[in-house]
Amino acid sequence: MRPTVARTELYSYLxxxxxxxxxxxxxxxxxxxxxxxxxxxxxxxxVPLIDFSCADEVVAKLVVLSVDARPxxxxxxxxxxxxxxxxxxxxALTRQGLAAAAESDRGEPLLIGSLEPRAAAAWRExxxxxxxxxxxxxxxxxxxxxxxxxxxxxxxxxxxxIRDGDIxxxxxxxxxxxxxxxxxxxxxx
Numbered sequence: 001m002r003p004t005v006a007r008t009e010l011y012s013y014l015x016x017x018x019x020x021x022x023x024x025x026x027x028x029x030x031x032x033x034x035x036x037x038x039x040x041x042x043x044x045x046x047v048p049l050i051d052f053s054c055a056d057e058v059v060a061k062l063v064v065l066s067v068d069a070r071p072x073x074x075x076x077x078x079x080x081x082x083x084x085x086x087x088x089x090x091x092a093l094t095r096q097g098l099a100a101a102a103e104s105d106r107g108e109p110l111l112i113g114s115l116e117p118r119a120a121a122a123w124r125e126x127x128x129x130x131x132x133x134x135x136x137x138x139x140x141x142x143x144x145x146x147x148x149x150x151x152x153x154x155x156x157x158x159x160x161x162i163r164d165g166d167i168x169x170x171x172x173x174x175x176x177x178x179x180x181x182x183x184x185x186x187x188x189x
Contacts, residue, residue, distance in 0.1 A: 076159070
């Protein structure tokens, strides 16, 4: 599965629920125009401030949208998260039992929110590998494959990984693959 990548610019200061609703509505409208699986990439590098209400209005509600999306899957990746973004986003997600895939402003993978430890460990390993099947993941985590299936189903249901047949793909890898397809002459691994 190759999702369409939707990129969007955000307001610099995400400080009111109204601003958050405006940003989220704009993103939802962009995603609604895509008639296949889509990966929304929200880059927060130029957002010096996000308050708790905006984190709830933008981040948490987009995560819910990605989980509930039908008929086409929706995935959300938050990029460029700095230390000052983490508390309001973590709070908004944890309060609702949600989780989101992200990258720090240094490019480090972040799993933010509420997730069972086995699923979190599987997510980190999938992110590190880019893509992997259940047997290889089980070997790397020193787990039995059948024990991982519930965690992998949870990751897929929460739109934290993309399942492509028997392969689980990180959102970071999906984004890299989409970028490589857009730029001729780049060899994909």
